[in-house]
Amino acid sequence: MRILAFDVGTSGVKAVVTDTEGRLLDSAFCSYGLRAKENGWVDQDLDDILTATRHVGRTLADRNAGIGGVSVTAQMFNLVPVDPAGRPLLPMLSWLDQRSAGEAAALAARMPPDLQFERLGAVVSAKDILPKILWLRDREPEVFGRAFKLLDCKEAVVMWLTGRAVVDHAGASAYRLYDQVRRDWDWPLCQELGIPVQLLPEIRRATDLAGTILDPVAEQLGLPPGVPVVVGAGDVPASQAGSGAVGSGDVHVSLGTAIYFGVTMDQPGRDPARRLGALAHVDSGRWILWLEIATGGAALAWIARTLGLDPEGRVDYDRVDRLVAGCQDQMQDLIFAPWLSGERVPVFDDHARAAFVGLGLAHGPAHLLRAVMEGVAFQMRWALEYGHQFGQDLATIRAVGGGTIGTQWLQIIADILGRPLHTITNPQDAGAIGAAACALVALGHWPDFTPLKARATIDTTYQPDPARAETYTRRYATYLRLYEALHPLYHRETP
Missing domain, CATH: 3.30.420.40 (ATPase, nucleotide binding domain)
Structure with missing residues (x-):
């Protein structure tokens, strides 16, 4: 069958x-x-x-x-x-x-x-x-x-x-x-x-x-x-299962139009900041801490489209990777705030909007591309740090979704998070595999979702580079100041 x-x-x-x-x-x-x-x-x-x-x-x-x-x-x-x-x-x-x-x-x-x-x-x-x-x-x-x-x-x-x-x-x-x-x-x-x-x-x-x-x-x-x-189940719990992140503390990150982390928890947890609640899991005895960044892959698609790097409506990831790799040490103070359509975790602000900060005459298309990748990754780090408040120890982070096509972005994310990032085989199929697993359990072929842990094999591991991670940590401190600085512009009274 x-x-x-x-x-x-x-x-x-x-x-x-x-x-x-x-x-x-x-x-x-x-x-x-x-x-x-x-x-x-x-x-x-x-x-x-x-x-x-x-x-x-x-x-x-x-x-x-x-x-x-x-x-x-x-x-x-x-x-x-x-x-x-x-x-x-x-x-x-x-x-x-x-x-x-x-x-x-x-x-x-x-x-x-x-x-x-x-x-x-x-x-x-x-x-x-x-x-x-x-x-x-x-x-x-x-x-x-x-x-x-x-x-x-x-x-x-x-x-x-x-x-x-x-x-x-x-x-x-x-x-x-x-x-x-x-x-x-x-x-x-x-x-x-x-x-x-x-x-x-x-x-x-x-x-x-x-x-x-x-x-x-x-x-x-x-x-x-x-x-x-x-x-x-919806894409969050299905991808959680399909990525193999089915044990307590297992994490998957979906690099799609939006980006989100899913953390498997045995209890729903409680946000000390009283903002965020867990979602139910495909396993009825577990929960998912869902940490969403509103525009992730959408931000990369936007800048690629703006720069003419999406022939036939598809991002040319090979060209993007080459451009981004070539300007790694030339970013200076350029930072991108990736709030193109508001933001969820951790600011929960529908009115927030994106901005390039620190643009100079020496910056060109490659720098803008890398700034967008870095800005999304900084927001991911901010969201993951927010998730630590729930008290759940984090295990392996498995990456799935369309954003896993570009290798440079994955390395940037690993460097900024300061944690290894693992991609799985057929990462774009994780959601569908999770849905199929629901049928396999329902029809009696599997007792539960445990087989997915071994089925979702790790393909590539991106280890954070210590020197780059240290540099990014210094720049991250600047990134954290952007929202507070720009907030009055988003919320000003209009005549």
Whole structure:
């Protein structure tokens, strides 16, 4: 038997086929876009996403007989209202979307940060699902009134496959309407905020069956009728599992459009700064400390595009590596603050914006590229240091995602973190492999997620260079002063 697993990302969908040992047998990819507007609105067409998903699924089904299970992972922190048939009533509000900044501010006025931390488990921003729901309720009441369910991306794909609106515990915890003790929706909280619980999907384990594939969808995908579909998990917990970071203290870092660390914990922990809460894990007995940097790979894609280094819309990583390597000792005091679309950990500021500081006449394109890489890596160090407050000892850091293509950036990250960075074999497939693992556990082929530790083999290790690490530590001290210095500009009163 074989497993078909979809990884529905921000820029496209990848599908993989594995055997019952979790070995990768085949893969396919189809891209799509997102729409960004000057007012901070960023959305995606769910129909485009489903069309791409249908295409890669059919491609793999035609090449691989014996598919006996389907699973899905997808980008998280999106929102799409759907009708009873799973059809979108509006374009999907992306996790990058900031249209609900006013709702986030209104929520903060009604429920101050300390109270949010106690009631919601975290302090939310416009990029979270909850303010998006409040925006939809208040700004699009007609759509809100017609909505059958309010879904994140993965849940919308699973509903298309099965007709069932279900969410795993990790996905439910991302709504910030989740009771960590009861492991169910927080009914009193939903009532207080004016959000009908019946609009939220049913909570199930990631390894439960969502249902069987609908006959018309099976025909479109070229699959036999009755194939079981697993609930699955979003990209954070799926990549955590697929990277092999399944033991207590294991860390994975995803170098995608956004960058985030995931730290496996046996308990949800508690942020001494009372800002950040853990997400549930694919393993129902564990938790993930999720430390996100809002624009990671997106920052590199932006500067590459600006400098004309993305022929046919794809970053030329080989050329980028050559340019960046050649200016290693010529940066002087140039530093980049990478807050192109606000920032999450540790400043939690939707209004923060990026800046080059220390530009001189001697700086050129190569210096700008390296500054962006270094600035993102400095923010990663800041986020990881924030995570230390939870008291979890950190083990090996495994890197996954598209950002692992460029070797120079990985070395910069290792030097700035002052810790070894390990890339795994097929790093871009970690999310899909994690989704496939949910199906392997659900269908009884694996007892739990432990086999992923050995399955996700380390390919390359980037050791920090002591001399560069010392230099970066001095520059990091300057970086830490940037946010405080620039904060008044982001938050000034406009006439």
